[in-house]
Structures are given as C-alpha cells and as structure tokens.
Amino acid sequence: MGQIEWAMWANEQALASGLILITGGIVATAGRFTQWYFGAYSIVAGVFVCLLEYPRGRRRKGATMERCGQKCMTTVVKLFGPLTRNYYIRAVLHLLLSVPAGFLLATILGTVCLAIASVIYLLAAIRGEQWMPIEPRPTERPQVGGTIKQPPSNPPPRPPAEARKKPSEEEAAAAATGVGGGAQVNPIPVTDEVV
Amino acid sequence: MGNWVVNHWLAVLCLVAWLGLNVFLFVHAFLKYEKDDKYYYTREILGVTLAVARASAFCLNFNSMLILIPVCRNLLSFLRGSFCSRTLRKSLDHNLTFHKLVAYMICIFTAIHIIAHLFNFERYSRSHHVTTITLASVLSSLHHDKEGGFWLNPIQSPDMTVLYVTFTTIAGLSGVIITIALILMVTSSMEFIRRHYFELFWYTHHLFIIYMVCLWIHGLGGIVRGQTEKSMNESHPHKCAQSFEKWDDHDPDCKEPQFEGHPPESWKWTLAPVALYIFERFLRFYRSQQKVVITKVVMHPSKVLELQMKKHGFSMEVGQYIFVKCPSISFLEWHPFTLTSAPEEDFFSIHIRAAGDWTENLIRVFEQQNSLIPRIEVDGPFGTASEDVFQYEVAVLVGAGIGVTPFASILKSIWFKLQHSDHKLKTQKAGHAALNFDKATDILTGLKQKTFFGRPMWDNEFSTIATTHPKSVVGVFLCGPLTLAKSLRKCCHRYSSLDPRKVQFYFNQENF
Numbered sequence: 001m002g003q004i005e006w007a008m009w010a011n012e013q014a015l016a017s018g019l020i021l022i023t024g025g026i027v028a029t030a031g032r033f034t035q036w037y038f039g040a041y042s043i044v045a046g047v048f049v050c051l052l053e054y055p056r057g058r059r060r061k062g063a064t065m066e067r068c069g070q071k072c073m074t075t076v077v078k079l080f081g082p083l084t085r086n087y088y089i090r091a092v093l094h095l096l097l098s099v100p101a102g103f104l105l106a107t108i109l110g111t112v113c114l115a116i117a118s119v120i121y122l123l124a125a126i127r128g129e130q131w132m133p134i135e136p137r138p139t140e141r142p143q144v145g146g147t148i149k150q151p152p153s154n155p156p157p158r159p160p161a162e163a164r165k166k167p168s169e170e171e172a173a174a175a176a177t178g179v180g181g182g183a184q185v186n187p188i189p190v191t192d193e194v195v
Numbered sequence: 196m197g198n199w200v201v202n203h204w205l206a207v208l209c210l211v212a213w214l215g216l217n218v219f220l221f222v223h224a225f226l227k228y229e230k231d232d233k234y235y236y237t238r239e240i241l242g243v244t245l246a247v248a249r250a251s252a253f254c255l256n257f258n259s260m261l262i263l264i265p266v267c268r269n270l271l272s273f274l275r276g277s278f279c280s281r282t283l284r285k286s287l288d289h290n291l292t293f294h295k296l297v298a299y300m301i302c303i304f305t306a307i308h309i310i311a312h313l314f315n316f317e318r319y320s321r322s323h324h325v326t327t328i329t330l331a332s333v334l335s336s337l338h339h340d341k342e343g344g345f346w347l348n349p350i351q352s353p354d355m356t357v358l359y360v361t362f363t364t365i366a367g368l369s370g371v372i373i374t375i376a377l378i379l380m381v382t383s384s385m386e387f388i389r390r391h392y393f394e395l396f397w398y399t400h401h402l403f404i405i406y407m408v409c410l411w412i413h414g415l416g417g418i419v420r421g422q423t424e425k426s427m428n429e430s431h432p433h434k435c436a437q438s439f440e441k442w443d444d445h446d447p448d449c450k451e452p453q454f455e456g457h458p459p460e461s462w463k464w465t466l467a468p469v470a471l472y473i474f475e476r477f478l479r480f481y482r483s484q485q486k487v488v489i490t491k492v493v494m495h496p497s498k499v500l501e502l503q504m505k506k507h508g509f510s511m512e513v514g515q516y517i518f519v520k521c522p523s524i525s526f527l528e529w530h531p532f533t534l535t536s537a538p539e540e541d542f543f544s545i546h547i548r549a550a551g552d553w554t555e556n557l558i559r560v561f562e563q564q565n566s567l568i569p570r571i572e573v574d575g576p577f578g579t580a581s582e583d584v585f586q587y588e589v590a591v592l593v594g595a596g597i598g599v600t601p602f603a604s605i606l607k608s609i610w611f612k613l614q615h616s617d618h619k620l621k622t623q624k625a626g627h628a629a630l631n632f633d634k635a636t637d638i639l640t641g642l643k644q645k646t647f648f649g650r651p652m653w654d655n656e657f658s659t660i661a662t663t664h665p666k667s668v669v670g671v672f673l674c675g676p677l678t679l680a681k682s683l684r685k686c687c688h689r690y691s692s693l694d695p696r697k698v699q700f701y702f703n704q705e706n707f
Contacts, residue, residue, distance in 0.1 A: 003392070003551065003552050004392045004394070004395050005391075005392065008387065008388060008391070008392065009382065009383055009388055009392070009395060012382040012383070012385050012387070012388060013378075013379070013382045016378055016381070016382050020378070023306070023310075024313075027310050027313055027314075028313075031313075031314060031317060033313075033317045034317070034320065034321075034357075056387075059391065062391070065387060103358075104358075105313060105316060105357045105358050105361055106313050108358070108361075108371075109309070109371070109374060109375070109378075112371070112375055113375065113378055116375070116379070
C-alpha cells in the first residue's frame, strides 16, 4: 500500500459527498421539511464542494486521466495557490462545511461522507501530498512514418541464441537472473516468407 | 452489427430479463403497499412514499442477492466446464460487468429508498404537530402509553426528533451504516482508483461484509407496520376510518386499530449467495494451498519478469488467465495475469510487468537471486479460451505493450498445432504486430514475425492484406487501448469488400 495517493480517493469521496449533500438538500427544501433552511445551506455547500473537487489533481508518477471538461475549473482552483494546494486546509474546510448539514436528517449522510473525506485528506496531508494541476501537454502529431527511427538490426531468420554474439544479446543475458535466461529457442527452423 | 448480435445474444437476453425482473418486483411490491387494506391507516399518514420505500427495498433485496454470484469465479469456472455452447461460456466472461451493473442498480434503489423514508419520517413527525384533530394525528398517538407494541407511529411523542429516532432504532442506525459502507465501496472502486491503486480498492471492498450484516439486521424492530388481522376483522378501515373521533368511546363496532410490524426478510434473499461466496473463498484457499513448483525464472529487459511453473493437475487453454498470490509480499492479495505459454508445453508461464506496489516487490524479490525462491500460490485458470482465432483463415493479432501476452499463448499454440499437423486448424497465416517499448529484443516468442519499430501504418497493412488474400475472411484481434480499437475498427470497415465473396475483415476486441 506504499504507493497509494490517499488524496485521489479523498477527492472521489469528497465529490460523492458533494452530490449527496446537494441531493439531501433538494429533498429537504422541496419537501419543506422541519428546519429546511439547513437543506438550502446543504445545496450551496454541496455545489461549492463539487466545484472545488471536480478538477482532479495530477498523480505523482505517470499520466493522469482528466475528468471531462475540467480544464476551466483547474485554472480557477490553481488561482488560489496554497489555499487549494495544501491538503491540511482542505481537510479543515471540509470538516467545517460538513457540520451545519448534520442538524438535518436529510443531509446528515452528506455530513458523514464529507467528514470521512476530510479525514482521508488529513491522512494525505500528513504524508506530504499536494494538489498539482494537470498541465495540458502539447499534442504530438507524429508524421506518417516519422516514428520509424531505425530499421531493425537483427531481422529474422535468426540463428539460435547460443550462436548469436551481439553485445545487446549479452546485455540481455546479463540482465536475466535466476535459473535460466535468454531468448526463446524455436522448436523447428524458422523460414521467413515475404508477404 | 450482425456479428455482434450473434456473439452477444445471451448477454442481452440476461440483461433484459434482469431489468424486467426489477421492474416487475418494484411494481408488484408497490401495488401491494398502495392497495392493501392492511396498510390503509399507514398510508393515511405516509401517503405514496410508503409503497415507494417498500418497493425499492424489495428490489434492493433482489439485487443484493445477485451481487455476490458473479464474483464466485471458481464456481463460474465449474459451470463453464459443463456448458457445451461457446456463446454460453463466453457470456460468463462478462461476470464483472454484470456485477457492476447490479451495483449501480443497488445505488439507484438505495437513493430512492432513502429519499422515500426521509419523507416518511418527516410525515410521521408532522402528524404529531398538527393543530386540528385529523385521522393521522389520532393514529399517531395510539397505544404509546400501553404495553403490547400495537402502535403505528415509531415517533412516540411530539418531542422526539427524527434524528433521535434514526440513531436509536436498529433500522435507522443500520441504515446509516449500510449506506456509508456502500458509498465507501463505490468511491474506492471508481476506475481511476482501481487502475492505479488496486490494493485500496480490494481492501475497501471488503466492507461488503458490513453491508450484508447490516442488511440482515435492518428489518429487526418492525418499524413498517400494518393493521393486525384480528384488528381488521373487528374494525375494518373501510367501516371505521370515518368515525375516528369516536374510537375511544368504546364503540363495539369500531375499536381502536392495532398494528404490528413484520419480521425481517432480507436474510431469506441473501443467505444462499453469502453461503456460496464463503464456500468460494474456501475453495480459493484450498486451491492455493496446492504446491506450485517454479521451474524457470527469466528477467527480461523493460522490467518484465517471466515465471515458468508447474502444478499438479493444472490444465489450460489459450487466452486464459490465472490469479497469483505471493504470501511473502502480501498475505491477502491475488493479482490476475494472462497465461503466455501454450497448452502443448509442459509448464505454464506468466509475464509480469512492474506496474505497482505488488508487482515491483515481486520483481525485486526475484532479482535478488537468493537460493530461497518465494512460494507462489496459483488459482485458476479462468476465462473462456480464445478459440475464435483458430476459426479464421487469416488472423491479425494486435497487442500493445503487455497486451501482447494473450497472443503469445495463441501464437505458440498455432506453432505446436502446425508441428503436429493439426487438421482442425483453419489458420494458415498469422501476422502479429507487437508494439513493443523495448527496441533491442522481442521479449516473448522469437517466432516468425515482422519486426516493426514505431507505430504501424494501418492503412498500408490492411490494404496489403486485402490484396494478398482477396477471397479470405480475416479476423483482426486486439488487446490494447481504446484509441487503437477505434482506428482498427475503422480500417476493418474500410477494407472489407462490399462483395461478401471477397475479402472481409472482422474486428474482435478481446479483454483477456
């Protein structure tokens, strides 16, 4: 579990909590439940949480799949600098936002879920994670044939592995560990048919 | 399109049957609670949301029953062995898709159920606070001061809040816990989390145990109440509802109605699948205890580890996969890998690429070249054999990165079949485009192939194949990313001749 970025899960959890807050808030407000004004608050808080959490942060290693249409929200969230980058602030913010919704049954589920997201963000912050925006990469359009850099250096038919004395093969053999190593030996001779 | 229907008719049929059953169960339960006289007085307070809540609960029971069955992979394998039809067998490969669909349905019905009950609680609460005497307010105040539990309204007094009732009743508390468990399971099984942080998904998903337990106890306490039979015989609502003001006048015709809850029934739906799943986990454990001998370990460039193994009684077919566990790395995790050896070989092998915690640890452990090779446990093989490839005269197999692994097995098998002059093999020619990241050596097979470096020009490839095999049926198989699937599918359409006697390309995307 060493490579888990808790913030990624916290992000999914917070987004779900935002949606739950909105739903609970709508039910309470539309049904004019007792103390329905907590429901109205819940809708506003839910929308805010959804907008904040919609742009997914960048993973530490590897490419990150963006959410659909998150580019404009990414620019807005980026503007706030350390306020949005730091996960301690997010953890506290979510905890505070969740409290008022806890007074109404219709929205208490949103409270609990957002509080859980807050705890996961706290864990992420303790482990030193940060929100980093996904930068747009310049799209490469490789020209037709442009990706072919170098012709194959050892085209078939190839003699069996032992007969080959190329340095790249020796490197590969050195990298092989354990009981055996090397390339596959063909059970019957290979003939190359030009198609 | 026709090709797709022929291959998937069973899956479509199952889907339609499942949706139909959901609709039927919902409507059936809805009508029961909306029309039955037993709930006449309950409806007087709650309205239509009583029926909505109960109908969605019925469907939740049904779907909770179904959700564990598609993940019993050993039992499904056993079923697969007894199916003769290939289409039936292939439909079992979609088990995880079905599991996800049922999960989505559970989420939808959970939302409906919760919203309906929110209205129910609110109405129960409000019936205590009316200014005039109505049937609802009279019903709400019945029987709370007496023993016997004949009350209707679970909110015992006007001072009790809905929050208090929720957290002090079994139904309320278990409902909150079950929903939170469900939400945590759903957020941790989003595709993004599954792909990159698989262990988080796997461990969090075990919250289903809490889900099942809370589901069983959710109905204890009998909060949803209807009139008792005795009370209906004495004072039927059609006769007595209008004269509710006179109920405490000791009128022998119309006494105060008495109510009862009903026992929980969720356990009846889910007991069998839970037992089946427990048996499945025991089976996995038992199979994993069987000895696996590692006969050869090969470390390839690009951090790819090949393990060749033997296990007593293991038999495989092309394109299948196994689950592998390494207790010294992780005691609980099983990870799936496609088999790269052919069935004709006397060992089975997998190629593992470093793609996360577990795989990197495994590769590191084997790199250390200690004499102590870690114990490996194997469960499987699973999956339908990819015999489709052998049905085509010309097969084009496209694999990207580690996606070449299933084709390795197929190509080696074709090799052995040719060597033994297997006359059932239709395949005359197999071309393999392997998009490798390592430029120096081909990792897997060393068989006759065209070694390409860089991205192939698919248009060229397809037109070449079309000209050299003008009358053949060509099967194109892909194990790779969606963008590649789109371009290959387009090429298949473009280069298939309009004349059905001439060259036809059939695209198959297989997720091995």
